Amino acid sequence: MRRLLVLDEAGELETVHVRIAAGAAGVSVRTVWRWLARARGGHVEPVYRRGGFTLDEVLWARLEQLGGNVAERHRELERAGDDAPREGRLPSLAMMHRAVREQLREGRVLKATSARRGHVDPDR
Structure with a gap:
Protein backbone atom coordinates (compact mmCIF):
# COMPACT_ATOMS: atom_id res chain seq x y z
CA MET A 1 0.00 0.00 0.00
CA GLY A 41 -7.48 9.24 4.98
CA GLY A 42 -4.58 8.20 7.21
CA HIS A 43 -5.79 4.70 8.07
CA VAL A 44 -2.74 2.61 7.18
CA GLU A 45 -2.92 -0.61 9.14
CA PRO A 46 -2.04 -4.23 8.48
CA VAL A 47 -4.77 -5.94 6.51
CA TYR A 48 -5.62 -9.63 6.71
CA ARG A 49 -4.56 -11.43 3.55
CA ARG A 50 -6.96 -13.92 2.11
CA GLY A 51 -5.91 -17.42 1.22
CA GLY A 52 -4.59 -18.49 4.61
CA PHE A 53 -7.29 -21.11 5.13
CA THR A 54 -7.21 -24.47 3.39
CA LEU A 55 -9.17 -27.61 4.07
CA ASP A 56 -7.00 -30.38 5.45
CA GLU A 57 -7.62 -34.06 4.74
CA VAL A 58 -10.02 -34.48 7.68
CA LEU A 59 -12.16 -31.48 6.71
CA TRP A 60 -12.12 -32.51 3.04
CA ALA A 61 -13.14 -36.11 3.85
CA ARG A 62 -16.10 -34.91 5.96
CA LEU A 63 -17.08 -32.50 3.18
CA GLU A 64 -17.16 -35.44 0.77
CA GLN A 65 -19.39 -37.36 3.20
CA LEU A 66 -21.76 -34.40 3.22
CA GLY A 67 -21.96 -34.47 -0.57
CA GLY A 68 -20.01 -31.23 -0.94
CA ASN A 69 -22.34 -29.19 1.30
CA VAL A 70 -19.98 -26.48 2.58
CA ALA A 71 -22.70 -24.73 4.58
CA GLU A 72 -23.49 -27.90 6.54
CA ARG A 73 -19.78 -28.47 7.24
CA HIS A 74 -19.54 -24.89 8.49
CA ARG A 75 -22.55 -25.44 10.78
CA GLU A 76 -20.87 -28.57 12.16
CA LEU A 77 -17.73 -26.60 12.92
CA GLU A 78 -19.82 -23.91 14.64
CA ARG A 79 -21.49 -26.54 16.82
CA ALA A 80 -18.14 -28.21 17.59
CA GLY A 81 -16.62 -24.96 18.81
CA ASP A 82 -13.37 -26.23 20.34
CA ASP A 83 -12.48 -28.45 17.38
CA ALA A 84 -12.53 -25.57 14.89
CA PRO A 85 -9.48 -25.31 12.63
CA ARG A 86 -6.82 -22.57 12.59
CA GLU A 87 -6.03 -22.43 16.28
CA GLY A 88 -9.62 -22.17 17.43
CA ARG A 89 -10.71 -19.52 14.94
CA LEU A 90 -13.68 -20.56 12.85
CA PRO A 91 -13.39 -19.37 9.24
CA SER A 92 -16.38 -17.61 7.75
CA LEU A 93 -18.68 -19.48 5.41
CA ALA A 94 -17.48 -17.32 2.50
CA MET A 95 -13.87 -18.16 3.33
CA MET A 96 -14.68 -21.87 3.36
CA HIS A 97 -16.45 -21.59 -0.02
CA ARG A 98 -13.43 -19.73 -1.41
CA ALA A 99 -11.03 -22.36 -0.09
CA VAL A 100 -13.06 -25.18 -1.65
CA ARG A 101 -13.24 -23.34 -5.00
CA GLU A 102 -9.49 -22.71 -4.99
CA GLN A 103 -8.69 -26.32 -4.17
CA LEU A 104 -11.06 -27.55 -6.89
CA ARG A 105 -9.43 -25.15 -9.34
CA GLU A 106 -6.03 -26.57 -8.38
CA GLY A 107 -7.25 -30.05 -9.34
CA ARG A 108 -8.46 -31.54 -6.08
CA VAL A 109 -11.47 -33.80 -6.58
CA LEU A 110 -14.57 -33.64 -4.41
CA LYS A 111 -16.24 -37.02 -4.54
CA ALA A 112 -19.88 -36.55 -3.64
CA THR A 113 -21.34 -39.57 -1.89
CA SER A 114 -24.77 -39.18 -3.41
CA ALA A 115 -25.94 -38.04 -6.81
CA ARG A 116 -27.81 -34.76 -7.00
CA ARG A 117 -31.52 -35.18 -7.37
CA GLY A 118 -32.69 -34.50 -10.89
CA HIS A 119 -29.16 -34.37 -12.26
CA VAL A 120 -28.70 -36.03 -15.64
CA ASP A 121 -25.22 -37.29 -16.44
CA PRO A 122 -24.42 -36.19 -20.02
CA ASP A 123 -22.05 -39.17 -20.49
CA ARG A 124 -24.85 -41.72 -20.10
Missing part, protein backbone atom coordinates in the same frame (compact mmCIF):
# COMPACT_ATOMS: atom_id res chain seq x y z
CA ARG A 2 2.81 2.40 0.79
CA ARG A 3 4.21 2.12 -2.73
CA LEU A 4 0.78 2.69 -4.23
CA LEU A 5 0.37 5.75 -2.02
CA VAL A 6 3.70 7.13 -3.22
CA LEU A 7 2.58 6.68 -6.83
CA ASP A 8 -0.78 8.24 -5.98
CA GLU A 9 0.80 11.30 -4.38
CA ALA A 10 3.06 11.73 -7.42
CA GLY A 11 0.04 11.51 -9.71
CA GLU A 12 1.42 8.41 -11.44
CA LEU A 13 -0.97 5.78 -10.08
CA GLU A 14 -2.68 3.80 -12.82
CA THR A 15 -5.15 0.96 -12.87
CA VAL A 16 -2.44 -1.46 -13.95
CA HIS A 17 -0.60 -0.80 -10.66
CA VAL A 18 -3.75 -1.54 -8.70
CA ARG A 19 -4.36 -4.72 -10.71
CA ILE A 20 -0.83 -5.96 -10.01
CA ALA A 21 -1.21 -5.22 -6.29
CA ALA A 22 -4.60 -6.97 -6.21
CA GLY A 23 -3.16 -10.06 -7.89
CA ALA A 24 -0.23 -10.15 -5.47
CA ALA A 25 -2.49 -9.77 -2.45
CA GLY A 26 -5.08 -12.25 -3.72
CA VAL A 27 -7.93 -9.76 -3.50
CA SER A 28 -10.14 -7.94 -6.00
CA VAL A 29 -9.20 -4.67 -7.68
CA ARG A 30 -12.14 -3.02 -5.93
CA THR A 31 -10.72 -4.05 -2.55
CA VAL A 32 -7.37 -2.42 -3.34
CA TRP A 33 -9.14 0.80 -4.34
CA ARG A 34 -11.01 0.72 -1.00
CA TRP A 35 -7.72 0.19 0.86
CA LEU A 36 -6.23 3.14 -1.01
CA ALA A 37 -9.18 5.34 -0.08
CA ARG A 38 -8.71 4.41 3.59
CA ALA A 39 -4.96 4.95 3.37
CA ARG A 40 -5.48 8.43 1.87
Whole structure:
Protein backbone atom coordinates (compact mmCIF):
# COMPACT_ATOMS: atom_id res chain seq x y z
CA MET A 1 0.00 0.00 0.00
CA ARG A 2 2.81 2.40 0.79
CA ARG A 3 4.21 2.12 -2.73
CA LEU A 4 0.78 2.69 -4.23
CA LEU A 5 0.37 5.75 -2.02
CA VAL A 6 3.70 7.13 -3.22
CA LEU A 7 2.58 6.68 -6.83
CA ASP A 8 -0.78 8.24 -5.98
CA GLU A 9 0.80 11.30 -4.38
CA ALA A 10 3.06 11.73 -7.42
CA GLY A 11 0.04 11.51 -9.71
CA GLU A 12 1.42 8.41 -11.44
CA LEU A 13 -0.97 5.78 -10.08
CA GLU A 14 -2.68 3.80 -12.82
CA THR A 15 -5.15 0.96 -12.87
CA VAL A 16 -2.44 -1.46 -13.95
CA HIS A 17 -0.60 -0.80 -10.66
CA VAL A 18 -3.75 -1.54 -8.70
CA ARG A 19 -4.36 -4.72 -10.71
CA ILE A 20 -0.83 -5.96 -10.01
CA ALA A 21 -1.21 -5.22 -6.29
CA ALA A 22 -4.60 -6.97 -6.21
CA GLY A 23 -3.16 -10.06 -7.89
CA ALA A 24 -0.23 -10.15 -5.47
CA ALA A 25 -2.49 -9.77 -2.45
CA GLY A 26 -5.08 -12.25 -3.72
CA VAL A 27 -7.93 -9.76 -3.50
CA SER A 28 -10.14 -7.94 -6.00
CA VAL A 29 -9.20 -4.67 -7.68
CA ARG A 30 -12.14 -3.02 -5.93
CA THR A 31 -10.72 -4.05 -2.55
CA VAL A 32 -7.37 -2.42 -3.34
CA TRP A 33 -9.14 0.80 -4.34
CA ARG A 34 -11.01 0.72 -1.00
CA TRP A 35 -7.72 0.19 0.86
CA LEU A 36 -6.23 3.14 -1.01
CA ALA A 37 -9.18 5.34 -0.08
CA ARG A 38 -8.71 4.41 3.59
CA ALA A 39 -4.96 4.95 3.37
CA ARG A 40 -5.48 8.43 1.87
CA GLY A 41 -7.48 9.24 4.98
CA GLY A 42 -4.58 8.20 7.21
CA HIS A 43 -5.79 4.70 8.07
CA VAL A 44 -2.74 2.61 7.18
CA GLU A 45 -2.92 -0.61 9.14
CA PRO A 46 -2.04 -4.23 8.48
CA VAL A 47 -4.77 -5.94 6.51
CA TYR A 48 -5.62 -9.63 6.71
CA ARG A 49 -4.56 -11.43 3.55
CA ARG A 50 -6.96 -13.92 2.11
CA GLY A 51 -5.91 -17.42 1.22
CA GLY A 52 -4.59 -18.49 4.61
CA PHE A 53 -7.29 -21.11 5.13
CA THR A 54 -7.21 -24.47 3.39
CA LEU A 55 -9.17 -27.61 4.07
CA ASP A 56 -7.00 -30.38 5.45
CA GLU A 57 -7.62 -34.06 4.74
CA VAL A 58 -10.02 -34.48 7.68
CA LEU A 59 -12.16 -31.48 6.71
CA TRP A 60 -12.12 -32.51 3.04
CA ALA A 61 -13.14 -36.11 3.85
CA ARG A 62 -16.10 -34.91 5.96
CA LEU A 63 -17.08 -32.50 3.18
CA GLU A 64 -17.16 -35.44 0.77
CA GLN A 65 -19.39 -37.36 3.20
CA LEU A 66 -21.76 -34.40 3.22
CA GLY A 67 -21.96 -34.47 -0.57
CA GLY A 68 -20.01 -31.23 -0.94
CA ASN A 69 -22.34 -29.19 1.30
CA VAL A 70 -19.98 -26.48 2.58
CA ALA A 71 -22.70 -24.73 4.58
CA GLU A 72 -23.49 -27.90 6.54
CA ARG A 73 -19.78 -28.47 7.24
CA HIS A 74 -19.54 -24.89 8.49
CA ARG A 75 -22.55 -25.44 10.78
CA GLU A 76 -20.87 -28.57 12.16
CA LEU A 77 -17.73 -26.60 12.92
CA GLU A 78 -19.82 -23.91 14.64
CA ARG A 79 -21.49 -26.54 16.82
CA ALA A 80 -18.14 -28.21 17.59
CA GLY A 81 -16.62 -24.96 18.81
CA ASP A 82 -13.37 -26.23 20.34
CA ASP A 83 -12.48 -28.45 17.38
CA ALA A 84 -12.53 -25.57 14.89
CA PRO A 85 -9.48 -25.31 12.63
CA ARG A 86 -6.82 -22.57 12.59
CA GLU A 87 -6.03 -22.43 16.28
CA GLY A 88 -9.62 -22.17 17.43
CA ARG A 89 -10.71 -19.52 14.94
CA LEU A 90 -13.68 -20.56 12.85
CA PRO A 91 -13.39 -19.37 9.24
CA SER A 92 -16.38 -17.61 7.75
CA LEU A 93 -18.68 -19.48 5.41
CA ALA A 94 -17.48 -17.32 2.50
CA MET A 95 -13.87 -18.16 3.33
CA MET A 96 -14.68 -21.87 3.36
CA HIS A 97 -16.45 -21.59 -0.02
CA ARG A 98 -13.43 -19.73 -1.41
CA ALA A 99 -11.03 -22.36 -0.09
CA VAL A 100 -13.06 -25.18 -1.65
CA ARG A 101 -13.24 -23.34 -5.00
CA GLU A 102 -9.49 -22.71 -4.99
CA GLN A 103 -8.69 -26.32 -4.17
CA LEU A 104 -11.06 -27.55 -6.89
CA ARG A 105 -9.43 -25.15 -9.34
CA GLU A 106 -6.03 -26.57 -8.38
CA GLY A 107 -7.25 -30.05 -9.34
CA ARG A 108 -8.46 -31.54 -6.08
CA VAL A 109 -11.47 -33.80 -6.58
CA LEU A 110 -14.57 -33.64 -4.41
CA LYS A 111 -16.24 -37.02 -4.54
CA ALA A 112 -19.88 -36.55 -3.64
CA THR A 113 -21.34 -39.57 -1.89
CA SER A 114 -24.77 -39.18 -3.41
CA ALA A 115 -25.94 -38.04 -6.81
CA ARG A 116 -27.81 -34.76 -7.00
CA ARG A 117 -31.52 -35.18 -7.37
CA GLY A 118 -32.69 -34.50 -10.89
CA HIS A 119 -29.16 -34.37 -12.26
CA VAL A 120 -28.70 -36.03 -15.64
CA ASP A 121 -25.22 -37.29 -16.44
CA PRO A 122 -24.42 -36.19 -20.02
CA ASP A 123 -22.05 -39.17 -20.49
CA ARG A 124 -24.85 -41.72 -20.10
